[in-house]
Amino acid sequence: MTTLLWLQASGCGGCTMSLLCAESPGVMDLLDDAGIRLLWHPALSVETGAEARAILQDVAEGRIPLDILCVEGAIARGPAGTGRFQMLAGTGQSLMHWVGLIAARARHVVAVGTCAAYGGVTAAGGNPSDAVGLQYDGSHPGGLLPPEWRSGSGEPVINVAGCPTHPGWVTETLMMLAAGEALPLDAYARPRFYADHLVHHGCPKNEFYEYKASARELSEIGCMMENLGCIGTQAVGDCNIRPWNGEGSCTRGGYPCINCTAPQFEDPSHAFVETPKIAGIPVGLPTDMPKAWFMALASLSKAATPARIGANAHADRVIVPPTLRKPR
């Protein structure tokens, strides 16, 4: 039996809401089947008030062993380092205080969502509540916990980043931890099983991308990289390999990838839905693409754009179907 405690720090609760969208099986069956016992979850457990405080106290003082601590939401350190922008109701102590106590008892600590991992949207625009991630402050190592901190199992905080997280990212992380399997992490401590992919992989706009047949405005179905701020060619995530809510993803929904799995995605220094340009040329290259080659290929492919693809890119649906060939 693996014990799991879930705390909601300074965030929107959306990663829990997304987790409840897990399917085949649903999240409750999945946890049962994986031998994971939820000690307490603020949105799902029956225990409230004094009952919940007793559970947290027992875990913090080691009377209940804790295998996995999941924290959703950033850690509010303000005002003036007190953490009082988020008090854990009924305890007279800040959430910052409680997370520190309980993290020290956990075999594994999982930051669920970009807020818990790096600060995320809670740290946006001047960071009014002085929020940080568990072990990162934006892209800088060291958040609530210092860079060298390790959980009981000897690992850093596992950053299941995403805004929100895909239910599969969270459930698969938990299942692998419960089974004692290795969980390789990337340089920002994200599980590689989803962070080794780019959002671009499997994007249905790939044919438009190939020819730089670009949408000019939202609702046009062309590639959104050139004009509309899409950074799916640089953002990590398997969003277009495994869909969301049945068959969705951001780019399938007709709006750009805003790199929500990355540190500091919340402050891109330009409007989210507009690609910054210098002398008319978009800033930002696809990951691992040499600039000169990208420029050369882009101008060549743009010149070679088939009429069908160019026409469709500027429509809100396919208006020119692919030409059919008769088998010989």
Next chain:
Amino acid sequence: MTEARLVVGPFNRVEGDLEVTLDVAEGRVTRAQVSSPLYRGFERMLEGRDPRDALVITPRICGICSISQSAAAARALGAAMGLAPTPQGALAAALIHAAENVADHLTHFHLFFMPDFARPAYATRPWHARTVERFTAMEGSAQREAVKARAELLHVMGLLAGKWPHTLAIQPGGVTRAPGPREKARLAATLRAFRRYLETVVFGGRLEDFDALTSSAALMRWSGGDVALFLEIAADLDLQSLGRGAGRYMSFGAYPTEAGPAFAAGTWAAGVLGPVAPEAIREDLSHAWMQGPAAHPLQGVTEPDEAMAAPGYSWCKAPRLSGQPMEVGALARQVVDGHPLAVSLAAEGGVLARVGARLLELARTQVVMERLVGGLTPGASFMAQGTMPRHGSGAGLVEAARGALGHWIRIENGRIAGYQIIAPTTWNFSPRDADGTPGPLEAALEGVAVEGEVPLAVQHVVRSFDPCMVCTVH
């Protein structure tokens, strides 16, 4: 006479952080103080940004009302731009919004509200064993069925909105994805499956028959599904008279399309319907850890009092309409829309009324969603384009699952100069105002019986409002 002060927290199975402090005398609440202990400062984050960024940032206030925040931001930007969605864009946005609200009602009933009745404290009640089987937290068979049905309903989001929560699909001019004929067919299939679940499991009867109920007494005779189990509990525990509100309700009107809103806008007090006058809204800061004068949201500011000084006791401001607190939510929406069952329930105004009206709205919104899908016209334009003004202002008033949600934006030099949000639970869980008038929950808790460290009646009253605390302070 015994007097005591009881601090209830962490108050869970609500969305976000909540602390309730109760003064108790002779076993009853004499005074309640409702505190939102989380401040993030979204309104401050938005200042100086490109106005369009509000569509990325504001949905992330809340993971459960994310679409509502999107819809309000899109409407506020649209008002500033002088841009309305195309008729089909409005229809698709309404469908996306309705799906979220229905999912939220389902989540509230099954995961947040009902599990308290499975507690051992009710072991002697005739309905307890069935409630344990159906609604025990994390275990109950009804909970698991609801989570499955909800996840499948939210395929509407995968088809139309990319993902849920936190979509960028809803824009001032409509929606970013134009559904075609096959999307329309698939949406209809998803809704038919959801109706089958509602009719066989939740209601145990036809939704139209539930919608045809005209009084609280008729409601109590409903005998199907988990709804009947709730009604049996409600009758046994007298949830009818528990946690009565002041009976002043407000709705901004839900799911606007070319044909007008599916549920009307207005106010309702003591049987009298009236129009909503958003210009009569003021946010009072006297008991909030906020600095500044009471103001209309277009003039309002968000200046946290870092000393958290008394008499402040919450990060939540106290919105008032013409000086009065208003209750918002499904009951408010349905009574303002004039549904006879809701009118009958509104006269009671307690826990049964709030939960009963939410169930009524669950049934009615399914029908609304079916109508919206039926009205989708593949090939039409789903999004109009517009330009953002250098200077301007606008309001976006929508209905989240939990009630009236407003965004007010001021744009100067092409940037956001001011952004104020009043969320449903800001209304319902507001602290006192300068006159000392308590917020709706604070008033509803007065007189409630308190036993032990986890007073169950208090749990039922608080959860009957379906609070969303992350929206409350934002």
